[in-house]
Amino acid sequence: MEELLNQLYEQNVLTKEEIIYFLQHLTPDLTKRLFRLAEETRKKHYDENVFLRGLIEFSNFCKQDCMYCGLRRSNSNVERYRLSEEEILECAAEGYHLGYRSFVLQSGEDFRFTEDLMIQIVRSLKLRFPDAAITLSIGERSEAFFRALFAAGTDRYLLRHETASRSLYESLHPGMSYGNRMNCLHTLREIGYQVGTGFMVGLPGQTYSHLAEDLLFLKEFHPEMIGIGPFIPHSATPLKDAVGGTVQDTLVMIAMARLLVPDALMPATTAMGTLDPIGREKALSAGANVVMPILSPLKVRKKYALYENKICMGDEPSHCRNCIELRIAASGYKIELSRGDHCNFTRTT
């Protein structure tokens, strides 16, 4: 085990069998050292900085029916909403005023936000906030759409692979294809986006072998951003009775991902903060280095419920900004409000 941990830290590689063995034999003491080495590794690339991204959840309409997600189209309990272009710009303006220079626009797969409308939104944001980075997290679209939005000025795209096992993926995503998800990720990369991917921990049926495949996919794809969070069962989904992921198991995955892809930007997710009041701080101490406070208007916050009891539902953006700043400082890190590009990134087109 010592040797495997050293190899992970020094060479940033493990085989699938080694990862499975490592996960099966992890002791509390080794886990502590794993977290410490992950934290050290992140500091080598990004110092003590924690990058802030303002998250704007602009639509909870979704044409997909993912078994785990509260926004799935079959959930008729959801009160659906869409923000107007003006409302999105207002959220960004409030965030910009609070110092944010990086915005993430997230939604379900809502095709009412057509290519033309998304281009208009991105162009308006870029015109008003030229020094801010724009990230989209709006699901699978066509290659032409991805190209047009990149040309309009979008900097980054987040599309978690969710699980790198084709059979597990297809059992959780009726009507969707693992191949298409992977094609989208490769297309985004080829176009020149900074790409984010990642997975959930604690999905029903997920084994160490699946988790090893997730980690090895990250290693091979080498995304600029990696989002790993616990699966939290939602009562209005077919997985309502599932056990869900734990903070501890997720921390182990974050730390291993940090060691396998040392230069990635990795969020301490809201899902971690939902399961544990200091879940995000724990993630920062296990290798994460990004936090994404919510900028969406208070009137729609509760409606964007991928899972229940999500934190920060009633907090004004300025309150979130202060709360996060205090939490980051208390953990011994420094908030960083610049665009927060990947350490090796330069846009060429």
Ligand code: SAM
């Ligand atoms: N529709 C876009 C997409 O597919 O990428 C972005 C929005 S989607 C709701 C954002 C992420 O939420 C998903 O990639 C998934 O990993 C996560 N998510 C959804 N339901 C969840 C749950 N019950 N527990 C934890 N994470 C969840």
